[in-house]
Amino acid sequence: MKRQGGSGNQGPRRQRQPGRGAPEQEASRQVASARQAGRRPRGRRLSRTGAGRARGLRIAWMVAVLAVLVTAGVLAWSRAASSPAIRHVHGMTFDPRDPGKLWVATHDGLLVWEEPGRWRGRVGPVVDLMGFAAAPDGTLYASGHPGPGLDLANPLGLARSADGGRTWEPVSLEGVVDFHAMAVSPARPGVIYGYFYGDGRLYRSEDGGQTWTRTPASDLAGPRGLGPLQLVAHPTDPATLLAAGENGLLLSTDDGQTWEPLRDGVVTAAAFIPGRDRGTGAGTDTATARGTDSGSVTILVYDAAEGLLRSTDGGRTWQPAGSGLRVDPEDPLAALAAHPDAPQRIYAITMTGTLWRSTDGGGAWETIWAPE
Numbered sequence: 001m002k003r004q005g006g007s008g009n010q011g012p013r014r015q016r017q018p019g020r021g022a023p024e025q026e027a028s029r030q031v032a033s034a035r036q037a038g039r040r041p042r043g044r045r046l047s048r049t050g051a052g053r054a055r056g057l058r059i060a061w062m063v064a065v066l067a068v069l070v071t072a073g074v075l076a077w078s079r080a081a082s083s084p085a086i087r088h089v090h091g092m093t094f095d096p097r098d099p100g101k102l103w104v105a106t107h108d109g110l111l112v113w114e115e116p117g118r119w120r121g122r123v124g125p126v127v128d129l130m131g132f133a134a135a136p137d138g139t140l141y142a143s144g145h146p147g148p149g150l151d152l153a154n155p156l157g158l159a160r161s162a163d164g165g166r167t168w169e170p171v172s173l174e175g176v177v178d179f180h181a182m183a184v185s186p187a188r189p190g191v192i193y194g195y196f197y198g199d200g201r202l203y204r205s206e207d208g209g210q211t212w213t214r215t216p217a218s219d220l221a222g223p224r225g226l227g228p229l230q231l232v233a234h235p236t237d238p239a240t241l242l243a244a245g246e247n248g249l250l251l252s253t254d255d256g257q258t259w260e261p262l263r264d265g266v267v268t269a270a271a272f273i274p275g276r277d278r279g280t281g282a283g284t285d286t287a288t289a290r291g292t293d294s295g296s297v298t299i300l301v302y303d304a305a306e307g308l309l310r311s312t313d314g315g316r317t318w319q320p321a322g323s324g325l326r327v328d329p330e331d332p333l334a335a336l337a338a339h340p341d342a343p344q345r346i347y348a349i350t351m352t353g354t355l356w357r358s359t360d361g362g363g364a365w366e367t368i369w370a371p372e
Contacts (some may be wrong), residue, residue: 084111084119086353086371090144091132091182091230092335095164099340102347103165105132105142110165113355117368124165125150131179131194136186140165141209143179143194158194158209171209179203181243183231188238193256195220195243197227202256219259222246222266230335232270235297242299244270249301251315262315266304268351271336273298273361274343300346300362302333308348310362325356325365 088107095101101120102113107128112120126147133141140161146152152159157173179194194203195217202217221227226246234240242262243250249263249270275296299311300321308322327333331350339345348356348365355369 084121084353086111089334089349089351089353090129092337092347092349093132093134094337094340095138096134096136096340097138102337103132103134103140104335104349104353105129109147110140113369119369124161124167127152127156127159127168131182133182133184133192135184136189138164141171141182141184141192142168143177143182145178158192160209172212177203181228181231181245183233183241185233185238187234187236191233191238193231193233193241195227195231200227204255215256217256217259220245220247220250222248229268230270232272235272235274242270242272244268244301249299249315262299262311263301263303263309263318265306267301268304269302269333269336269348271300271338271346273300273338273346298361300336302327302336302348304329304332308333308362321362322358323364327354 085108086104086106089104090107091105093103095103100115102115104111104113109122109126110124110129110132112123114120127142127150128144128147129142130144131142135141142159142161143156145154146156152168153170153174155175155178156168156170157176158171158179159168159174160171161168177194177196177198180197181195183193185191185193188206190206190208192205192209195201196203199214200216200218200221201214202220203212203214205212217227220243222245224246228243228245228247230242230244232242232244237253239255240251240253241256243252243259244267246266248261248265249267250259251262252259275298299315301309301311303309307320307327308325309318310321311318325348327350331352331354333348334351335349337347339347344359344361346358346362348358353369353371354367356365357368358365
């Protein structure tokens with residue numbers, strides 16, 4: 001059964017926006033409080049049996065952690081002199097013009113990881129890149145909040161960078177929205193999706209963000225009101241996308257007008273993985289995503305209760321993936337990204353920056369960087 005979202009073409013009304021979240025001290029206090037035994041926040045209890053109760057508690061704990069991360073982004077790591085300081089990863093994608101470069105969007109700006117294995121550091125200004133996506137031509141799109149001293153509206157609305165994140169320019173909706181999740185269609189130039197927590201709507205643009213239509217998307221918000229953490233566009237079908245977050249994993253095949261639930265619980269990261277490496281003919285264990293005829297893909301997700309999962313039938317069934325991937329429940333995966341020329345080469349990153357790599361389509365994983 002699909003969930004009807006409705007439609008609407010009215011532009012957003014300018015409204016007073018909150019700041020960048022609760023003060024860091026208060027958010028840290030919330031995390032510490034939630035960790036105390038017997039005081040973990042309540043969540044949906046899926047079963048009264050032992051296994052179901054344990055899964056329900058894990059989901060409730062993960063939702064509490066996500067709520068603090070989304071509102072404040074305060075988790076930080078200690079660093080060596082050669083390592084970047086990272087507080088809360090928002091997204092990750094490869095540079096389509098230079099596949100040896102991985103962009104990582106964080107609470108404090110854009111970082112670059114270069115293969116075979118080193119951080120190049122931060123690129124450009126300090127900007128809280130809450131929403132982040134890259135177009136096939138290498139243009140970057142972002143939303144969120146500017147750092148101190150920048151001549152940019154707060155919130156950013158939609159901003160664009162044509163120089164790899166060194167500089168940003170406003171496109172539209174500046175001072176009005178801060179998308180917490182964004183996607184750019186690889187299949188249709190100019191199609192951009194964004195989800196705005198402020199009005200609970202999915203925004204869609206067909207002209208690179210100059211103009212927008214809005215669709216009510218209440219099904220994307222979870223029981224605590226958090227919208228999706230990620231929107232993921234299908235690699236070849238511009239009408240198909242995933243939404244992952246507190247309300248599980250949902251699939252739309254009609255530009256976000258309606259949504260079909262694929263998984264319950266908390267899903268913190270998701271990706272479409274194309275089935276074949278370019279120019280090699282090497283295939284992965286894949287099947288066509290539901291509702292599309294655009295080639296075989298695998299859906300890869302990180303479920304807060306069950307770990308990394310893979311579906312080869314469009315989300316009807318799921319199999320465990322991720323041998324060797326040992327993720328701290330308090331530091332779940334924040335993003336997954338497949339190499340554009342070799343999609344069996346997949347990267348995963350946690351919310352506080354631990355970086356993993358798989359070379360077999362997500363079966364086996366190795367840690368390639370971890371905070372000290």
